[in-house]
Amino acid sequence: MENSPLFKSGHTACAGCGQAIAARMVVEAAGPNTIIANNTGCLEVFTTKFPETAWGVPWIHSLFENSAAVASGVEAALKYLGKKDNINVIAQGGDGSTADIGLQALSGMLERGHDILYVCYDNEAYMNTGVQRSGLTPFDTNTTTSPAGAQSSGNIRPKKPMPEIALAHGIPYVATASAGFPQDIQRKVKKAISIKGPKYIQIHVPCPLGWRHESNQMIPVAKLAVDCGLYPLFEYENGVLIAQKKITPKPVEEYLKSQGRFKHLLNNPEEIKKIQAIADNNIMKYNLKAQA
Amino acid sequence: MKEFLEGSHAIAEVIRSCKPGVISAYPITPQTHIVEDLAQMVSDGSLKSQFVNVESEHSAASVVLGGSATGVRVYTATSSQGLFYMQEVIFNIAGMRLPVVMTCANRAISAPINIWNDQQDSISLRDAGWFQIYAENNQEAVDFHLIGYRLAEDKRVMLPVMVCMDGFILTHGMEAVDMPEQEKVNKFLPDYDPLYKLDPVKPISMGLLADPDYYMETRFAIQETMKESIGYLADISQEFNSAFGRDYKDLLVEEYQLKDAEKVIVAMGSVCGTIKEAVDELRSKGKKVGLLRIITYRPFPYARVCEALKNVTKVAVLDKAVSLGAYAPIAVEVKAAFYGKKKGPKMVSSFVAGLGGRDITLETIHEIFRRLSTKEVNSDFVDLKPELLKEEYGE
Numbered sequence: 001m002e003n004s005p006l007f008k009s010g011h012t013a014c015a016g017c018g019q020a021i022a023a024r025m026v027v028e029a030a031g032p033n034t035i036i037a038n039n040t041g042c043l044e045v046f047t048t049k050f051p052e053t054a055w056g057v058p059w060i061h062s063l064f065e066n067s068a069a070v071a072s073g074v075e076a077a078l079k080y081l082g083k084k085d086n087i088n089v090i091a092q093g094g095d096g097s098t099a100d101i102g103l104q105a106l107s108g109m110l111e112r113g114h115d116i117l118y119v120c121y122d123n124e125a126y127m128n129t130g131v132q133r134s135g136l137t138p139f140d141t142n143t144t145t146s147p148a149g150a151q152s153s154g155n156i157r158p159k160k161p162m163p164e165i166a167l168a169h170g171i172p173y174v175a176t177a178s179a180g181f182p183q184d185i186q187r188k189v190k191k192a193i194s195i196k197g198p199k200y201i202q203i204h205v206p207c208p209l210g211w212r213h214e215s216n217q218m219i220p221v222a223k224l225a226v227d228c229g230l231y232p233l234f235e236y237e238n239g240v241l242i243a244q245k246k247i248t249p250k251p252v253e254e255y256l257k258s259q260g261r262f263k264h265l266l267n268n269p270e271e272i273k274k275i276q277a278i279a280d281n282n283i284m285k286y287n288l289k290a291q292a
Numbered sequence: 293m294k295e296f297l298e299g300s301h302a303i304a305e306v307i308r309s310c311k312p313g314v315i316s317a318y319p320i321t322p323q324t325h326i327v328e329d330l331a332q333m334v335s336d337g338s339l340k341s342q343f344v345n346v347e348s349e350h351s352a353a354s355v356v357l358g359g360s361a362t363g364v365r366v367y368t369a370t371s372s373q374g375l376f377y378m379q380e381v382i383f384n385i386a387g388m389r390l391p392v393v394m395t396c397a398n399r400a401i402s403a404p405i406n407i408w409n410d411q412q413d414s415i416s417l418r419d420a421g422w423f424q425i426y427a428e429n430n431q432e433a434v435d436f437h438l439i440g441y442r443l444a445e446d447k448r449v450m451l452p453v454m455v456c457m458d459g460f461i462l463t464h465g466m467e468a469v470d471m472p473e474q475e476k477v478n479k480f481l482p483d484y485d486p487l488y489k490l491d492p493v494k495p496i497s498m499g500l501l502a503d504p505d506y507y508m509e510t511r512f513a514i515q516e517t518m519k520e521s522i523g524y525l526a527d528i529s530q531e532f533n534s535a536f537g538r539d540y541k542d543l544l545v546e547e548y549q550l551k552d553a554e555k556v557i558v559a560m561g562s563v564c565g566t567i568k569e570a571v572d573e574l575r576s577k578g579k580k581v582g583l584l585r586i587i588t589y590r591p592f593p594y595a596r597v598c599e600a601l602k603n604v605t606k607v608a609v610l611d612k613a614v615s616l617g618a619y620a621p622i623a624v625e626v627k628a629a630f631y632g633k634k635k636g637p638k639m640v641s642s643f644v645a646g647l648g649g650r651d652i653t654l655e656t657i658h659e660i661f662r663r664l665s666t667k668e669v670n671s672d673f674v675d676l677k678p679e680l681l682k683e684e685y686g687e
Contacts, residue, residue, distance in 0.1 A: 032492055032495075033492045034492065035362070035490050035492065037358060044501070045501055048497050048499075048500040048501055049500065049501045049503065050500040050501060050502045050503070050506050051500075051506070053497035053500065055495070055497050056495060057492065057495050058490035058491055058492055058495045058496060058497075059490075059495070059496075059497045059498070060358070060361050060490055060497075060498040060499050061497075061498070061499035061500070062354060062357055062358075062381070062384050062388070062499055063354070063380055063381065063384055065350075066350065066351065066354035066357075066381065068351075069346065069350070069351035069354030069355050069358070070354045070355070070357055070358035070361075071358060072316075072344060072346075072351070072354075072355050072358065073314055073316065073344070073354065073355035073356060073357060073358025073359035073360075073361075073362070073366070074358040074359070074361065074362045074490060075358075076313075076314045076316075076342035076344050076355065076358075076359055077313055077314050077342070077358065077359040077360075077362035077363065077364040077366075078362060079342055080313035080314060080340075080341065080342045080359075080364055081313070081362075081363075081364065087492060104347055104348060104350075104351075105347070105348075105350070105351050105354065107347065108346055108347035108348070108351050111347070112344065112345070112346075
């Protein structure tokens with residue numbers, strides 16, 4: 001890929017980092033007239049170690065959980081200055097800072113109706129601190145705080161339904177996306193910023209280190225998550241499901257065996273059955289199955 | 293023009309005259325009247341500002357952080373638990389050198405929950421890198437906000453300011469206040485002209501990660517600015533005096549009847565009104581007593597304290613907060629101020645009073661002066677109720 005003026009090369013992300021690819025897609029789609037507020041996390045750390053920055057747009061990091069509130073202040077200030085119509089405001093963070101510690105600030109931002117796009121980069125655990133489970137860690141995932149053992153097959157709960165939580169705020173646009181489909185990310189970001197009000201996009205971003213797959217497998221792993229139904233891609237406008245990525249569902253086992261974090265499940269058909277049920281439910285709920 | 297106003301209303305009026313572009317707050321007693329009045333002003337159109345109602349104090353502080361970083365003057369107000377909930381943002385705002393101004397309506401800290409006044413909330417955040425300026429009355433509370441914005445936005449300073457006013461006693465008290473006229477305010481406080489801001493025309497990154505090679509210098513820079521600001525405060529208060537016809541010396545301390553005083557109380561905030569009355573009474577009986585009022589607690593005016601108390605024999609420090617397990621907060625500073633100095637008081641006794649809204653009466657003050665004739669004490673709680681300390685309450 002060519003160097004990007006808005007998300008410059010030379011940052012310190014791991015090879016094959018899904019979040020780095022997705023973040024670049026997001027800022028390039030939004031364009032230079034954008035201000036970003038970023039939660040603490042991998043993205044913040046690997047892009048802005050003083051005295052360097054990867055960002056070619058105005059960018060601010062305050063704390064772990066408050067990018068939605070900081071962005072609310074940015075947006076309010078732009079309104080006061082009469083500049084809001086020309087500038088996009090994006091708040092972004094990882095899954096932990098979005099669904100756990102920052103959920104309250106995000107809910108406030110969505111409820112208040114700010115003209116802000118919130119982007120959650122979902123790599124399904126606290127990767128920056130060493131792969132601890134978050135509210136968006138999938139069922140049965142082996143993490144450092146939900147380790148698989150003789151008495152446990154990993155994380156005991158399914159993913160918190162963040163897109164549904166965002167939708168429940170009655171906001172005009174909610175979508176999921178995946179680092180496996182970069183152009184789809186850009187299309188959704190462009191659409192989101194064309195709509196006034198609060199928007200929520202959640203992007204599935206593989207983490208080779210935390211998920212334990214080869215760096216060059218980032219895109220295939222991301223695609224497999226979508227293709228098996230565990231990470232459905234959809235768009236809601238004004239509360240109505242308007243589009244979903246149709247799939248010819250692959251068995252979840254194919255996705256699970258691509259990563260070390262699920263290795264403990266491979267000889268455990270009972271657990272795999274439970275995970276298949278989660279995928280099947282998604283396939284039904286979002287009508288994912290392609291017509292034969 | 294003098295008006296008879298509730299403290300909170302007077303603060304809302306002066307904030308309106310400062311024209312903040314973004315206001316954000318979350319309700320907590322006794323701060324609420326201030327932000328209710330501001331919300332009404334925005335609703336009526338007499339204040340052109342974005343009033344952002346948030347879901348918590350953490351977000352209130354974060355919203356004003358974001359607004360300030362975008363180059364706009366901002367305001368928030370809180371109290372007690374609200375201030376504590378803001379704490380990490382409070383430190384963050386100072387570290388990012390953003391000139392936020394806030395009012396702390398001083399209130400006790402839970403548990404037990406208590407909505408009444410002491411100064412434990414702001415004092416507990418003394419290390420945050422904010423100026424802390426304590427008002428004795430509502431006139432000062434009004435003036436200190438104007439001075440606060442000037443100080444915070446001074447390009448030599450660029451640090452946040454917390455104006456502290458005792459909850460209920462000042463926020464809900466009615467006093468005659470000379471409200472600054474808008475024209476004079478405009479002159480004294482020009483529009484905020486940020487050094488740097490979030491703007492696509494000139495993109496910058498704010499809030500970067502500083503590793504051990506860089507972090508320490510950022511803290512040093514704030515420490516140096518705080519020290520230098522002692523002088524700026526004096527200059528700004530002189531300018532304020534000539535603009536508004538007031539008589540503030542330097543906004544660091546107030547010396548009351550100190551000239552030949554032998555026994556002096558050091559205190560902070562509205563209780564100083566009561567102490568002045570006691571001093572007047574005792575002076576009329578020929579007793580050589582006085583008051584040293586701390587106005588600016590951060591940065592702490594060590595040199596001014598030493599100068600003011602160098603010929604005093606006995607000092608009593610009255611704290612409306614406590615550092616549990618240690619010396620009381622203001623007492624620590626006063627004692628430290630004299631460490632290694634040749635001249636200074638023979639005795640510095642420390643008293644804790646008025647916690648959780650326990651009245652500090654004239655009799656309390658007289659008792660503290662009397663106690664200066666006995667042995668030195670540290671963090672001695674005054675006006676305790678012995679009947680509540682009996683064993684049956686402890687079981």
